Amino acid sequence: MSGDSVSMKTIDLRSDTITQPTDEMIEAIVKAHKSGRFGDDVIGEDEVVNELQEKAAKILGKEAALLVTSGTQGNLISLCSQTSRGDEVVVEKQSHTFMFEAGSMASIGGLYPKPVEGVRGYILPETLESVISPDDAHYARTRMVVCENTHNYAGGTVTRPEQIKALASVAHDHDLKVHCDGARLFNASVALGIPARKLVEDVDSVQICLSKGLSAPVGSIIAGSTEFIHAAHRTRKKLGGGMRQAGIIAAPGIVALEKMVDRLNEDHENAKLLYESIKDIPNLVIEKPETNILFLGLQNLNINQMQLAEELAKENIRVYGGYGVRTRMVTNRMVQRDDIDHVVTVLRRLLK
Template sequence: MPIDLRSDTVTVPTQKMRDAMRDAVVGDDVYGEDPTINQLERLAAEIVGKEAALFVTSGTQGNQVAVLSHTQRGDEVILEEHSHIFYHETAGLATIAGVQARTIKGVNGQMPIPEIVSAVREDDVHCPSTALICLENTHGDSGGRILPLSYMEEVFQVSRQYQIPVHLDGARLFNAAIGLGVDPKEMTKYTDSVQFCLSKGLSAPMGSILAGPKEYIKRARKWRKMLGGGTRQAGIVGAAGIIALEEMVDRLQEDHIHAKALAEGLACIDGIDIDAEGVETNMIMFFIDKLGVDAGEFIRQLNKFDILANPSGPFRIRFVTHRGITKDDIDRTIEAVKHIAAKKVNI
C-alpha cells in the first residue's frame, strides 16, 4: 500500500462503522423520518452547543447552504483571501448564493481585526450590505493553523457591534479543539453557525454537519433541498457519522503527533524550507525551491518511493497525516525526502 499523504479525505470507515451502516435503522430524511439521521443531528448540535443541526452531503454543500441561509442576493461576505469557501468551492458564493466576496489577506488564517472593521460597508446606495463574516478553523491554506480563541472572540465582538453573523467553516473543527485542548463549544460559542466534516480525520465515508439556531436550520433545510441535498435513507451513512463523533475525535491527537514528527524530520534536511514550530495539527506545508525542482517533479520523485502527496503551489508541498498513516510511514517518508534532496542538492 502506498503512503498516502495527499489528504485526510482518503481515510476509510472503520469496521465498526461498516457494521453500523449495514444495520442502520433508516427512514425518509426529507420527511424527517430517518431515526439515525435525527440522532446524529441531535448529537452534533449538543457537541457544538447549538440549538439544531442539519446533515449535509459535504463540507462544501454545508458552507454554501450556510451562506444562502445568512444572506440575500447582492450582499457581501467578508472572508480570508485563501479561505476554502472563497478559494476551493468553485465560485459557489457568486454562482449559487449571488453574493460578493470581500477578501482580506490573513496571517495564518487570521484577518487583521482593523481590516475586518474597515471592510464593513456603510449604509450607502452605492454599496452592497455586509451580511456575513466567515472564519476557517483550522485554516487549510496556512497548513492547518489554529485560530486562537482570543482571536475568534475579537471577531465575534466586531460582529455583534455591527450586527453581522459569523459562520465558521470548521471542516477540521475537532483538530482545532484537540490542538487547543478545549471543548469544541469553546470555539463555536463565538459563531452563529458552524459547519464541520464527519469525514476527513474522523473517518466517516461522507457527510458534514451544519449547526446553528433552530430557525436558521429550518431555512437551511430548505436550501439543502434546493441544492439536491435532500437525501432519503441517509441513516446508512449517518450511522458512521455517529461513531465518528463518539469514538474518533480523541485519536486525532495521534495524527498531530505524527505531523509534528514528520515536520521536525524534514526540518533537518538541507534544501527543505519548513516552519516545524508552526505545525499545529495534522497538516504540513514546506517549500522546495532550494532544491532546484518544482512541486510536480518533487512529487514524481516521491511517487517512486510509493509516497503520494499534493502540491500547494509551484514550489510548495502539502503533507496531511491521518488514521492510515503510521510512525513507520513517517520514518519512511523522511528517508525518501532525504534521498530526493541529496540528489537534487548535488546537481
C-alpha cells in the same frame, strides 16, 4: 512464505479525506438497517440521521444541526441561509470558501466575496472593521464574515476561542453574521485540549466535516440556532441535498463523532515528527505544524512540486503535485509512525 514479492504499502499524504471507514462504521450501518431505523430523511423520518443531528448539536453547543452532503455544500447552505443575493461576505483570501469551492458563493449564492489578508489564516478584528462597507447606495451590504478553523492553506493553523470572540464581537456590532468553516474543527479542539463547542460559542453557524480526519465516508454537519437550521433545511432542498435513507451516512457519522476525535492527536504527533525530522534540510521552507497539515516550500531547491510528487510516487508515497507553489502533506489515520520514518528517509534523499 512464497517467494512472491510483497507489495509495498502506499503512504497517502494527499489529504485526510482518503481515510477509509472503520469496521465499526460499516457494522453500525448494518446494525441500523437490521433494526429498521432508516427512513425518508426528506420528511425527517430517518431515526439515525435524527440521532446524529441531535448529538452533533449537543457537541457543538448549538440549538440544532443538519446533515449535509459535503463541506462545500454545508458552507454554501450556511452562507445562503443567512444572507440575501447581492450581499457582501468577508473571507480570508486563502480560505477554502473563497479559493476552493468553485466560486459557489458567487455563482449560486449571488454573494459578493470580499477577500482580506489574514494572519496565519485568522482575520484580525481590525481588518474586518476596516473593510465593512458604509451604509451607502454605492456599496454592497456587508452581511457576513467567514472564519476557517483549522485553516487549511495556512497550514492547519488553529484559531483560539478568544480570537474568535474578538472577531465575532466586531462582526456582531456591525450586524454581520459569523460563519465558521470548521471542516477540521476537531483538529483545533484536540490541539488546544478544549471542547469543540468552546471554539464556536460566538459564531452564528458552523460546518464540520465527518469525512476528513474523522474517517466517515460521506457527510458534513451544519449547526446553529433553530431558526438558522429551519432556513438551512430549505436551502439544502433547493441545492438538491435532500436525502432519503441517509442513515447509511449518519451511522458512520455517529461513530466518527463518538470514537474518532481523540485519535486525531496521533495525526498531529506524526505531523510534528515529520517536521522535526526534516526541518534542518537546507533551503527547505517549512513551519512547525499545529495540527495535521504540513507545507513544504521548495522554491530554493533544485526540484519542483510536480517532480517531487513523481519521485515520491516511485517510493509509494502520494502527495498532490499541483497544489499551488508548495507541497502539502496531510497526516491521517491511514498513515502510521513507521510510515513517517520511510517518508523522512526518502525526502532527505530527494531534497538535497
